[in-house]
Amino acid sequence: MSVLKKGSKGSEVGQLQQDLVALGYTINVDKDFGPATEDAVKHLQKSFGYTIDGVVGDGTRFLINQQKGLGWKSNK
Numbered sequence: 001m002s003v004l005k006k007g008s009k010g011s012e013v014g015q016l017q018q019d020l021v022a023l024g025y026t027i028n029v030d031k032d033f034g035p036a037t038e039d040a041v042k043h044l045q046k047s048f049g050y051t052i053d054g055v056v057g058d059g060t061r062f063l064i065n066q067q068k069g070l071g072w073k074s075n076k
Helices: 011-022 035-047 058-070
Strands: none
Touching: 011 035, 011 058, 035 058
C-alpha cells in the first residue's frame, strides 16, 4: 500500500475514508484526500501520541486497523 496524504486520490483513499468513518469521524467518502480527511488523520494521530503529520504510512495504517479491531470511536 502506498503512503496517502493530502492530494492523494483513488480507491485506497476511499478505503481510508471508510475506515475513518468506522472510527467515528464525520467525513465524505469521495476518494479525495482533502482537508477533512487530513484533519481526521491528524486528530487520530494526536489521540494516540503519534507524529501529527496527516500522512498515512505503515504506522498510522496499523493504528487505524488496530483501533477498528478494538472498536475505538473518536469523540471529535
